Amino acid sequence: MSAVLRARGLGKRYKQRWALQSCDLDVPAGRVVGLVGPNGAGKSTLLNLASGMLTPTAGTIEVCGGRPAAGVEQLAKVGFVAQDTPVYSALSVADHLDLGKRLNPNWDDAVARDRIRRLGLDPKQRAGKLSGGQRAQLALTLGIAKRPELLILDEPVAALDPLARREFMQDLMEAVAEHELSVVLSSHLVSDVERTCDYVIVLVDSHVQVAGDIDDLVACHHRLTGPRRDPDTLPAGQHVLTASHTDRQTTLLVRTDTAVHDPTWTVGPLGLEDIVLAYMTRPADAVRDTRPALEVLRCSG
Amino acid sequence: MFWLTWRQFRTQAAVMFAAVAAFAATLAATGPQLADLYRTAGSSLVDQVSSPDQTLYYTGLLIVLAVPAVIGMFWGAPLISRELETGTHYLAWNQGVTRTRWLATKLGLGAAASMTAAGLTSLAVSWWSSPIDRAVNGGGATDTYFPRLDPVAFAARGVVPVAHAAFAFVLGVALGLVIRRTLPAMATTFALYAAVQISAPLWIRPHLAAPDRTTVPIEPGGAPISIQEGARQIVAHPEVPGAWETSQQTLNAAGQPASVPASFADCLHTEAGPPTLQQFEGCLADLGALGYQQQVTYQPAGNFWALQWAETGIYLGLALALTGFCAWWIRRRVT
Known part of the structure; x- marks a missing residue:
């Protein structure tokens, strides 16, 4: 399948600080991609680069086969719901639909009006008077009704209460199923991603730590528990993410693309949250050492 | 849009x-x-x-x-x-x-x-x-x-x-x-x-736009004249209706640009208070008698x-x- 997002050596620097560095990504089309990482890791930067709101300082990025925001045709292919879901507070809900209709070549007015009706939004209501959840829904409606190939959402639910959060995500998933969209959404909560996504990118400290199909990731990360030993004695092909030791026992989180045969280990499964947390918490110097190995991540389980 | x-x-x-x-x-x-x-x-x-x-x-x-x-x-x-x-x-x-x-x-x-x-x-x-x-x-x-x-x-x-x-x-x-x-x-x-x-x-x-120039004699009863910077500069106001005066230049007897001579300031000097009108006019007459004139550059109404x-x-x-x-x-x- 073709890549909906391809980055090579992508980087963005603000003054002296790199917000994103040496990022290589190939995100296949037709996926719902979760971009997770702590606040300030560079998630927004990556998504803004993908939508063309930012231009790269280094490297290249290609979205749906073109340079982001390169022209009307490219803009029509990508929908972007920015952080805090900005809308024009002086314009009404109906005005926003009108705006979408007039500015987008592929606008699907029926979808837009139907969604607004189902959401129970009053078309005459000023967008500034909407609740956070309603505003997010309005922004999502604009993003969906423009009928993009890729919909990018930057922390769409960060400001919402748990119920609105759940509704928004469910609604998004229905739209994805209906319109065969590719989606990239960022969140600092793994639980949001686990429920909705089938592909994950973990971004920590301006570097991509791991990217891949969630099922594959779960299949090739294990918890090894056994008698105390030095993690350096593991066979090649088993990469240690984190190690913790008691006096007699060692617990390792490892990534490996082959089965673990050593009988001294008790092998346990890992959830997505464990894996993501392991990548987030491991020491910074380990990041660069193991990075090249990430590209050969292909395990069948 | x-x-x-x-x-x-x-x-x-x-x-x-x-x-x-x-x-x-x-x-x-x-x-x-x-x-x-x-x-x-x-x-x-x-x-x-x-x-x-x-x-x-x-x-x-x-x-x-x-x-x-x-x-x-x-x-x-x-x-x-x-x-x-x-x-x-x-x-x-x-x-x-x-x-x-x-x-x-x-x-x-x-x-x-x-x-x-x-x-x-x-x-x-x-x-x-x-x-x-x-x-x-x-x-x-x-x-x-x-x-x-x-x-x-x-x-x-x-x-x-x-x-x-x-x-x-x-x-x-x-x-x-x-x-x-x-x-x-x-x-x-x-x-x-x-x-x-x-x-x-x-x-x-x-x-x-190209300005006009006029040279007016310095004399009492002529174009109104005021003084600036302690009598080191004088400003003349020739009656040209609708004109905008843009610069002033004092000329000496030879018609060369010159500064106002110190004698003018000395002439206007008083122990206290401003000079009287008679004194001012007398000093202007003296300055004019020395051959000094005032060149005024202005944009005419046209x-x-x-x-x-x-x-x-x-x-x-x-x-x-x-x-x-x-x-x-x-x-x-x-x-």
């Missing part, structure tokens, strides 16, 4: 044009009787203008001078800075319209409205004031009204307000784009526009339209250059 721009702009536009219309109606009600007065009184009209009309004369000046500044601050500066401040540019720039077209539509509509508003105001005020302007240019002796060429009146007459408004608007847009915050952008726009408006008559406008068009060209050129800057900045720097 035009729809969205108009939708966002229409309230501001309505307020401005309603105000312009109300003011124009006031002028239309009182203008004809002022024109009648000029027909009967000619240049002596300057002594017969009623007190409300005098107020209206100054109000008109003030309004035409203020319109471009107000446009720059309240239309130009917030145009993009408010979008950047509230994040709505994320919404706008991800519809099927390029940033460049988005900017072009906003700038185009805004500039057109700005120029129309300033143009209509200037037209109304210029028309209403024309009897007074003609009376002044025709030799009506007055300290109350400005010749059209005087810096205060020049920017409130004819076509330059249109160019001033275009410039102020685009200046506001550019500053909003760079500063990204509405209030600081508004303040900076006002400060910069005011600075440019003060600089233009001081350093630029005097050179936009240069009014030449100066108007030249300044209009310069301000429109500046507005275009700033437009280019905005287009470059929005693609390269707002990232």
Whole structure:
């Protein structure tokens, strides 16, 4: 399948600080991609680069086969719901639909009006008077009704209460199923991603730590528990993410693309949250050492 | 794109044009009787203008001078800075319209409205004031009204307000784009526009059309003369109706530019208080007897339209250059 997002050596620097560095990504089309990482890791930067709101300082990025925001045709292919879901507070809900209709070549007015009706939004209501959840829904409606190939959402639910959060995500998933969209959404909560996504990118400290199909990731990360030993004695092909030791026992989180045969280990499964947390918490110097190995991540389980 | 721009702009536009219309109606009600007065009184009209009309004369000046500044601050500066401040540019720039077209539509509509508003105001005020302007240019002796060429009146007459408004608007847009915050952008726009408006008559406008020169003798009873900087400089005011004096030069007996001799200051020196009128006139007579004359450079009233068009060209050129800057900045720097 073709890549909906391809980055090579992508980087963005603000003054002296790199917000994103040496990022290589190939995100296949037709996926719902979760971009997770702590606040300030560079998630927004990556998504803004993908939508063309930012231009790269280094490297290249290609979205749906073109340079982001390169022209009307490219803009029509990508929908972007920015952080805090900005809308024009002086314009009404109906005005926003009108705006979408007039500015987008592929606008699907029926979808837009139907969604607004189902959401129970009053078309005459000023967008500034909407609740956070309603505003997010309005922004999502604009993003969906423009009928993009890729919909990018930057922390769409960060400001919402748990119920609105759940509704928004469910609604998004229905739209994805209906319109065969590719989606990239960022969140600092793994639980949001686990429920909705089938592909994950973990971004920590301006570097991509791991990217891949969630099922594959779960299949090739294990918890090894056994008698105390030095993690350096593991066979090649088993990469240690984190190690913790008691006096007699060692617990390792490892990534490996082959089965673990050593009988001294008790092998346990890992959830997505464990894996993501392991990548987030491991020491910074380990990041660069193991990075090249990430590209050969292909395990069948 | 035009729809969205108009939708966002229409309230501001309505307020401005309603105000312009109300003011124009006031002028239309009182203008004809002022024109009648000029027909009967000619240049002596300057002594017969009623007190409300005098107020209206100054109000008109003030309004035409203020319109471009107000446009720059309240239309130009917030145009993009408010979008950047509230994040709505994320919404706008991800519809099927390029940033460049988005900017072009906003700038185009805004500039057109700005120029129309300033143009209509200037037209109304210029028309209403024309009897007074003609009376002044025709030799009506007055300290109350400005010749059209005087810096205060020049920017409130004819076509330059249109160019001033275009410039102020685009200046506001550019500053909003760079500063990204509405209030600081508004303040900076006002400060910069005011600075440019003060600089233009001081350093630029005097050179936009060939000036006339006249040399007047220094003598009591001649052209009125005043002194500056402790009698080291003198300023003569020859009676040229409607003229704008742009520079002064004292000439010596040989006709060469020279400074005022120290003997003049010594002559005017008193133990206490200012010199008496007799003393002043005596000193002037002495200076004149030494062969000193005063050369005055001025723009004659006939240069009014030449100066108007030249300044209009310069301000429109500046507005275009700033437009280019905005287009470059929005693609390269707002990232």
